[in-house]
C-alpha cells in the first residue's frame with residue numbers, strides 16, 4: 373500500500389549517481405535490491421536493535437514529538453492570523469511569538485535527540501553485526517571459501533554492512549517520521565476543511581502521472597548507464613591488474629581506446645538520463661505552485677463566504693508543502709531501505725552458513741604427537757559423483773620423509789587437506805599415532821602441524837611479526853634463532869630495518885625465494901610434529917635454492933614430513949615416495965625400489981630428467 377503510494381515519487385537518480393554507497397557485487401556497482409525474505413530479515417535486524425530497546429523507545433517518542441511539533445508550528449501561525457483578523461488587535465502577538473519560538477526550539481531539540489540517539493543505537497548494532505559476521509567467517513569450513521570469490525565475501529563485510537548502517541542511521545527514522553507527518557498532516561487538514569483538503573489533493577494524481585511519464589523514459593537510460601558503469605569498472609580492474617602484460621606487449625594505446633569507448637557510452641546515457649530527469653523538480657515546483665493557487669483562490673472564496681478563516685488558508689499553504697515533502701522523502705528512502713534489507717539479507721546468508729562441523733563430543737586434546745600416520749582405505753570427492761581420492765592406504769613412521777609425486781590433478785594436495793582435516797574422508801580413516809583424527813580436536817591436531825607452501829602468505833607487518841605468526845608467544849631471541857636456522861637471517865639483516873622492516877601485504881617487496889625462507893623460519897618456530905612442504909615450481913636462483921634446501925633439511929630433521937615434490941634431489945632423498953595418479957596410490961617405495969619396479973614412476977622420473985637436460 374505504502375509502496376504503491378510513493379512509487380511514482382521515487383527518485384529516478386540511482387544512488388551511485390548521488391554519491392551514496394550501493395550494495396552488491398562490489399566492482400560492478402550494481403545495486404542488489406531484491407529481497408527474498410522480508411519478515412525473517414527484519415526480525416533478525418530487530419533482534420540486534422532490541423538489545424537497545426529502552427533507547428529505541430526514547431527515539432520513537434522523540435520522532436512522535438517532533439512530528440507533532442512540525443504540525444503545531446503552522447497551526448499556531450494560522451490561529452495567530454485569525455486572532456488578529458478577528459479583532460484581537462495584535463495584543464496576543466507576543467504570546468504567539470513566544471509560543472512559536474518554544475514549538476520550533478522543542479522541534480529542533482527533539483529532532484537533534486532522535487538523531488544522536490539513533491546514531492548511537494545504529495553504530496552499536498552495526499558493531500555487533502560486523503563482529504558476529506567476522507567471527508562466523510572464521511568458523512566456516514574451507515569448502516565455503518573455495519566456492520566463493522574473495523571479493524564477494526569482502527563486499528558483504530564492508531558494502532553490505534555499511535548499507536545497513538547508513539539506513540539505520542538516517543533512513544529508518546526518516547521513513548517513520550515521514551509516515552507520521554503524512555498521517556498527521558492529512559488528519560488535521562481533513563478536520564479543518566475536508567473540501568479544501570480534497571482540492572489540495574487534486575495535484576497529487578497530476579504529480580504521480582508526470583513523474584511516471586518521466587521515470588518511464590529515464591529508467592531504462594539509468595539502467596543502461598549503470599550497466600555501462602559496471603562494464604567500465606570491470607575494464608579498469610582488468611587493465612590495472614594486467615598492467616605488466618599490457619606494457620610487455622605495448623598495448624597501452626589499445627587499452628586507452630577501449631577505455632574511451634566505454635567512457636563515451638557512459639557520457640551519452642548519462643546525458644540523456646540526467647537531462648530528462650532534470651524536468652522533475654520543475655514539474656514538482658509547477659504543481660506545488662498550482663496547489664498554492666488552488667488553496668489561495670478557492671480558499672479565498674470560501675473565506676469570503678465565511679466557510680473558513682484566513683488562518684486556515686495559511687495553515688493549508690504550509691501543510692500542502694509538508695504533505696508533498698514526506699511523499700518525496702519516502703520515495704527517496706525506499707530505494708535505500710530496499711538496498712539495506714537486501715544487504716542485511718546477504719549478511720545473514722553468510723551467518724547462516726553452517727560452521728565447520730564441531731568436534732565430536734569425545735574429541736581430545738593431544739598432549740604430544742609422535743607423528744605416526746596411517747591412511748586406511750581413504751576415499752574422498754569434492755562433489756559426491758566424482759571421487760578425487762580412491763581407496764588410499766599407506767603408513768608413515770614418525771620422522772619419515774614422504775615425497776608425494778604425480779601428475780597435476782592427481783590428488784596430492786587433497787591428500788594433505790584430509791590429513792589437516794580441512795575436509796573429512798567420505799570413507800576409510802586417517803590416523804595419527806594410532807588415533808582416528810576425527811577423535812582429535814581440530815585445533816589441537818593443527819597445532820602440531822606446519823605448512824611451507826609455494827605461495828607463502830605474508831601479512832602487512834614487520835618481518836619479526838611475520839615469523840612470529842608461527843608461534844605467537846615466541847621471544848625475539850627465538851624468532852631470530854628460527855630465522856638463523858632457516859638461513860633467512862643474512863637477507864633480513866641486509867634489509868634496511870632488519871627484523872623490524874615492515875612488509876607489504878603479500879610481501880611484494882621481497883623475492884619468491886626470500887618469502888620461502890621466511891616461511892621456513894615460521895615453521896621452525898612452530899616446532900611441528902608433522903610438516904607439509906609444497907615445493908616451489910617456479911625457478912629460484914641456485915644460491916637461494918641451496919639456502920632453502922639447507923633450511924628445509926634442518927626443519928625436517930626428526931619430524932614426519934610430506935613434501936609435494938617437484939625437485940629431483942628432494943624426491944631422491946625421501947624415505948618413501950607415494951606415486952599418485954587419478955586419485956589412486958599407484959606405487960610406493962624408495963626411489964631405487966620404484967625405479968626397479970619399472971612402472972609409472974620410472975616414466976615420470978625419466979620425463980623430469982629429460983626436462984632438466986633441455
Ligand SMILES: Nc1ncnc2c1ncn2[C@@H]1O[C@H](COP(=O)(O)OP(=O)(O)OP(=O)(O)O)[C@@H](O)[C@H]1O
Nearest residue numbers: 518754755760778779780781782783784785786787
Ligand atoms: N576445492 C575443490 N573443489 C572441487 N574440486 C577440486 C577442489 N580442489 C581440487 N579439486 C579437484 O581435485 C582434483 C585433485 O586436485 P589436487 O589439487 O589434489 O591435485 P594435485 O595433485 O595437488 O595437483 P597439482 O600438482 O596441480 O597441485 C583435481 O581434479 C582438482 O580439479
